[in-house]
Amino acid sequence: MARKVRPLDSDWLRAYPLPVPDNVADKNSRGRVLAIGGCTTVPGGIQLTAEAALRAGAGKIQVATVASAALALGIAMPEVVVFALPEAGAGESALRSARPLSGLLGRRDAVVAGPAMSGAKASSLITRHLLALCEAQLVLDAAVLMDLSSHADRLxxxxxxxxxxxHIGELAAMLACDAAKIEQDRLGAVQAASDRFGAVCVLKGPTSLIAAPGAEVFAYAAGWAGLATGGSGDVVAGIVAGLCARGAEPLDATVWAVWLHGEAGRRCAEQMGPIGFLARELLAHLLGLMCAR
Structure with missing residues (x-):
């Protein structure tokens, strides 16, 4: 049965404010995020995710990425701790065991995995290790979604x-159907994915839909064509992880992240033009948007 669709508005944002740390909070109490992702062909994508988590207010970020990109990432982002993952010849992570991750997962409030990865097989192995070992809030994006059906029961x-x-192509893989079928019934598809995986699911697009099991579906129509740009999804995933690490509930964090991402796009469009702004240029607007609410 189709659930009620609620347009995301300021009334909801005021009713469900984000957790606010007190003035004596240290970086650990503000939330700890581990971001896993990246490959040699897109080594900077996970940087967008990590910075988005920081801009969303998390206090401490660690990044696990392919060994050949780790040093450059650490230099580019002195605010984060970077760990090098074993790497296959194709430039993707190559985890033959859970050992490289097991030491990183303790004392994490949120783990985001998948941004800027492209190998579905290697990503699926990371998902399996996370589901077996991780007790933190999980945010799954990009390549880790392509073989998610094999992990449905555990999720x-x-x-x-x-x-x-x-996005629509990844949702098609999750539901083992054509993207054209999802386009015909985006609402039904996002609800089906939420129910199948017992998860909060956001179908990104010009109108993003957010579903959670048993809850009303939220709709946010950003309408900014400039948001359809490389790295934009990496930013969304990082915002969600940062807000979860701060203590927001998974659905609340996701709804807020979609709104923050969309409104950052609006500000870029107004200040710079409707298309041509970069995903990394969204990040500086997040602080003011959170304070404005």
């Missing part, structure tokens, strides 16, 4: 629902 059993952030 549904999580104490806290994971957050899934697919």
């Amino acid at each position: 549904r059993s999580l104490a806290r629902p994971a957050v899934l952030t697919p």
